[in-house]
Each structure stands twice: as structure tokens, then as C-alpha cells.
Amino acid sequence: MTVLVDQLARLCGLRDRSALLVAVLFAMRGELLPLGLSVLRPIGKGDYARWLTLARLDADDTLPYIEPEWIDIDRLAPLASEPERLACLQQGLPVQAAGSPCRYFVPVQPELDVAAVLEVRTPQPLTPAQRQLIAGLDRLHRNLCSLLDENERDPMTGLLNRKTFDETIARMVLEWFDTDEAGVCSALPSQRLAFSASELERRHRTRRQGCWLGIIDLDHFKSVNDRFGHLIGDEVILLLARMLKDTFRGQDKVYRFGGEEFVVLLRCHDEADALHAFERLRQAVRAHEFPQVGHITVSVGFTALGLDDTPTDAFARADDAVYWVKQHGRNHAASHESLVRDRCIALGDKAGGVDFF
Missing domain, CATH: 3.30.70.270 (Reverse transcriptase/Diguanylate cyclase domain)
Structure with missing residues (x-):
């Protein structure tokens, strides 16, 4: 618990959106001990709609993988290739995927007007307490991102300033x-x-x-x-x-x-x-x-x-x-x-x- 409190205190001091997202993943990994965590968002439209990995942190990683913001879109997986993840995005509700390892999808919002999905990979299904922990960290992350939006966004249009x-x-x-x-x-x-x-x-x-x-x-x-x-x-x-x-x-x-x-x-x-x-x-x-x-x-x-x-x-x-x-x-x-x-x-x-x- 002390480690989690320290991580939460560090979260509140971050002003970089990417660093904030990574810090949330580290906090989740410390408490859940998952096989891996990923945050993905859709980009493109129609036949060119793809999954962009905003951040990924596996069990043994000392550094997270962060996708370059201007990546070649042809490298990315189509939205339809992950139906459970897509269902989570469209419905705005958590989804438990079938199969092994267990995959739990949670809708998240890393920035204004950007819908994304947190994917948690674990050997066993998550307990209710673990799901509650994920929901709590997600709420904290959203609140901190809202503060960043107020600082980085044009108040009239919502565009970057x-x-x-x-x-x-x-x-x-x-x-x-x-x-x-x-x-x-x-x-x-x-x-x-x-x-x-x-x-x-x-x-x-x-x-x-x-x-x-x-x-x-x-x-x-x-x-x-x-x-x-x-x-x-x-x-x-x-x-x-x-x-x-x-x-x-x-x-x-x-x-x-x-x-x-x-x-x-x-x-x-x-x-x-x-x-x-x-x-x-x-x-x-x-x-x-x-x-x-x-x-x-x-x-x-x-x-x-x-x-x-x-x-x-x-x-x-x-x-x-x-x-x-x-x-x-x-x-x-x-x-x-x-x-x-x-x-x-x-x-x-x-x-x-x-x-x-």
C-alpha cells in the first residue's frame, strides 16, 4: 500500500500526458502483477481504421513501449481484428474476453475527445477487488488529464493551444x-x-x-x-x-x-x-x-x-x-x-x- 501511495503522489505531480499514462500503468502493474498492460486508441476511418498503441508495459519491462505519434498506419492492426476490444470501445463498458491468457478491456479517455481501451492481460480472471482498483486508477487518471486539458487546450474550440x-x-x-x-x-x-x-x-x-x-x-x-x-x-x-x-x-x-x-x-x-x-x-x-x-x-x-x-x-x-x-x-x-x-x-x-x- 505504501508503494501505491507513493506512486499516486508522483502521479499528481506529473504535467506530461505520456508520462502520466505510463505512471498509471506502473501503478497498476505493481498491484495487479499482470502479464502485461496496454492502452490503445483507434485512428483513421473506414477501411483505414487501426489500433494505435499509446503505451504498453509487460511484466518484465523496465521501460514501456510507446508508439511514435506519427507511425506508418499500414503497420497497425485493423479495428475489426480485435472484436472484444472494439466492443469495449463502442459500448463504453468493460469487457472480459474469452480464452487464455485472460484479457480484460476497460474504456479509458487519455485526452479530450479521445476514446481508448485499457487491455489487462492476466493468467487468471481478475477479482472484483482488482477490477475496482483499475476503475479507481482510471478515475484518477481522467481527473488529472482534465486538469492538463484546461492548461493545454483552447477553451473555445478544444483544440491544442x-x-x-x-x-x-x-x-x-x-x-x-x-x-x-x-x-x-x-x-x-x-x-x-x-x-x-x-x-x-x-x-x-x-x-x-x-x-x-x-x-x-x-x-x-x-x-x-x-x-x-x-x-x-x-x-x-x-x-x-x-x-x-x-x-x-x-x-x-x-x-x-x-x-x-x-x-x-x-x-x-x-x-x-x-x-x-x-x-x-x-x-x-x-x-x-x-x-x-x-x-x-x-x-x-x-x-x-x-x-x-x-x-x-x-x-x-x-x-x-x-x-x-x-x-x-x-x-x-x-x-x-x-x-x-x-x-x-x-x-x-x-x-x-x-x-x-
């Missing part, structure tokens, strides 16, 4: 670029896996995929507020935030930086794929009829992230691109790299006039 932006860029650069010749992320030693030859090739292709930062800015938003009032303007912001969530993938990061400006971090194979993703959003916004306001548009500027990039440098390039788009007709998406290639802007120019960092 700027607080975690720098840290996220640093982490994604490490995950994508610090990769050894075996295709393993050397910055994350607890995540190393053995791969087949075909998997190694896929890993190398994944490593060559790009990391992209995009800025989405509503066109003429001030006139919306002036003509229809701030309540209608807020409704436009909320609807756009919902469209951003629906357009981009679960593993992409969407931020509201304030006012009518949004930022997206995503992974794509190349510049054309990134342009396609941002164009999909731009066209969806243009086609949507907003209540009372009618049709509005967005301007998008984006850029590739490099190994030596700082958040300030990457943001400045995307800001230059969106500024150029706004100066040349709006309702368009353009990459900083394409604008430099076409000599629309010069490398190193500061086209925009706002410094956010």
Missing part, C-alpha cells in the same frame, strides 16, 4: 529523423523492434516522409465580426475547428493560436501530398455554407520541417507563405518551398509582419 507546440515539434523531429540504419528510432530506445526485410523497407520509406507545418487563416474574418457580431464570429471559429478535426487524421496535431489563426502539424510523403491535405480543407471550407454568414474562405501557407529547424524558423516560413497567399488573392494554399522555387519570395525574406515567438 500554443503551450505544447514547441515540444511537439522537437519530439516529431526526433522520431522522424533520428533513425539508424536498421530503421529504428535511436532516440527512443524503449521502442526498438525487430523488423522483417519488407518492414525495414517500409520504415526507410517512412523515414523519407516529410514533416509539415501549415498555417490556416480565415479570410476577411474581421468583416464577419463587424457585420454579424462576435457571437456569429465565434460560431464560425467553432465550425472551422470541427472541420479541421474531421479533415485531418487522428495522429495529426491541430492548434488554435488565437483569433482566426490555426496551425497543423502533419506527416506526408511529399509536398504534393501535403498540398492535397490542405487543399482538401480549403475546398471543404469554401463549399460549406456557414449560418447567417454564408460562404467564407481560408488562406493556407505550409512548409517542410528540417532536422535543424527551430519552431520559430518553421513557423516564420509558413507565415511568409500564408502572407504571400493573402497578398495575391486569398483562398489558396501554397508551400514556402514552391514560392521560393518560383521566385515569388526569396529564401530568408520576412514577408509577414508578425512574430509569434
Whole structure:
């Protein structure tokens, strides 16, 4: 009991969401002595819906396995491959799976608007007291995550705010670029896996995929507020935030930086794929009829992230691109790299006039 109390005290002092989830798993493992614990969430849609492992801790692990946030989705198991786990997710109730070892599934919520499943693998079925312990730790975890959400989320839209932006860029650069010749992320030693030859090739292709930062800015938003009032303007912001969530993938990061400006971090194979993703959003916004306001548009500027990039440098390039788009007709998406290639802007120019960092 003393060990559990110490672990609970440590939990209350954590401010990193991943560290908090791992600490909960360690606390459960110390009390339940299971074969293993995993937390998984669904990502993707339709035929591309997959199980993403947020964290896994087996009986003999000294370090947990944590899936990189921008993993190759083809590696992941389809949702339908685990019917009991899927039933737990859909019904929002614990499920005891048949077979050996025993598997007990519990619905959990590691962050706002994210439904996930805790999987507990044990040699014998859990006792009522053990299930009660799991439920209690889950409630504690949810409460602590709610406090983090208040600190890391935009209160109006529920999107991420700027607080975690720098840290996220640093982490994604490490995950994508610090990769050894075996295709393993050397910055994350607890995540190393053995791969087949075909998997190694896929890993190398994944490593060559790009990391992209995009800025989405509503066109003429001030006139919306002036003509229809701030309540209608807020409704436009909320609807756009919902469209951003629906357009981009679960593993992409969407931020509201304030006012009518949004930022997206995503992974794509190349510049054309990134342009396609941002164009999909731009066209969806243009086609949507907003209540009372009618049709509005967005301007998008984006850029590739490099190994030596700082958040300030990457943001400045995307800001230059969106500024150029706004100066040349709006309702368009353009990459900083394409604008430099076409000599629309010069490398190193500061086209925009706002410094956010």
C-alpha cells in the first residue's frame, strides 16, 4: 500500500500526458502483477481504421513501449481484428474476453475527445477487488488529464493551444529523423523492434516522409465580426475547428493560436501530398455554407520541417507563405518551398509582419 501511495503522489505531480499514462500503468502493474498492460486508441476511418498503441508495459519491462505519434498506419492492426476490444470501445463498458491468457478491456479517455481501451492481460480472471482498483486508477487518471486539458487546450474550440507546440515539434523531429540504419528510432530506445526485410523497407520509406507545418487563416474574418457580431464570429471559429478535426487524421496535431489563426502539424510523403491535405480543407471550407454568414474562405501557407529547424524558423516560413497567399488573392494554399522555387519570395525574406515567438 505504501508503494501505491507513493506512486499516486508522483502521479499528481506529473504535467506530461505520456508520462502520466505510463505512471498509471506502473501503478497498476505493481498491484495487479499482470502479464502485461496496454492502452490503445483507434485512428483513421473506414477501411483505414487501426489500433494505435499509446503505451504498453509487460511484466518484465523496465521501460514501456510507446508508439511514435506519427507511425506508418499500414503497420497497425485493423479495428475489426480485435472484436472484444472494439466492443469495449463502442459500448463504453468493460469487457472480459474469452480464452487464455485472460484479457480484460476497460474504456479509458487519455485526452479530450479521445476514446481508448485499457487491455489487462492476466493468467487468471481478475477479482472484483482488482477490477475496482483499475476503475479507481482510471478515475484518477481522467481527473488529472482534465486538469492538463484546461492548461493545454483552447477553451473555445478544444483544440491544442500554443503551450505544447514547441515540444511537439522537437519530439516529431526526433522520431522522424533520428533513425539508424536498421530503421529504428535511436532516440527512443524503449521502442526498438525487430523488423522483417519488407518492414525495414517500409520504415526507410517512412523515414523519407516529410514533416509539415501549415498555417490556416480565415479570410476577411474581421468583416464577419463587424457585420454579424462576435457571437456569429465565434460560431464560425467553432465550425472551422470541427472541420479541421474531421479533415485531418487522428495522429495529426491541430492548434488554435488565437483569433482566426490555426496551425497543423502533419506527416506526408511529399509536398504534393501535403498540398492535397490542405487543399482538401480549403475546398471543404469554401463549399460549406456557414449560418447567417454564408460562404467564407481560408488562406493556407505550409512548409517542410528540417532536422535543424527551430519552431520559430518553421513557423516564420509558413507565415511568409500564408502572407504571400493573402497578398495575391486569398483562398489558396501554397508551400514556402514552391514560392521560393518560383521566385515569388526569396529564401530568408520576412514577408509577414508578425512574430509569434
